Amino acid sequence: MDKIGEQLNKAYEAYRQVCMDRDHAVKELQQKTESYMQQIREQQEKIELQNNIIAKLKSQLAALNANR
Numbered sequence: 001m002d003k004i005g006e007q008l009n010k011a012y013e014a015y016r017q018v019c020m021d022r023d024h025a026v027k028e029l030q031q032k033t034e035s036y037m038q039q040i041r042e043q044q045e046k047i048e049l050q051n052n053i054i055a056k057l058k059s060q061l062a063a064l065n066a067n068r
Helices: 002-067
Strands: none
């Protein structure tokens, strides 16, 4: 009976460890996803700003060309 109890304890401990590893992996994935999403938002803001600058420069260039 002791041997069965030992095996059950080992199996439970292995299961417990796998669950903790899984939970850690899920948490790490969530953190990385949040970080990547934040980086994407920041890059989108930079792109929008650059597009605005390009539009203004095109407008100025068109005005200069119209005056010639």
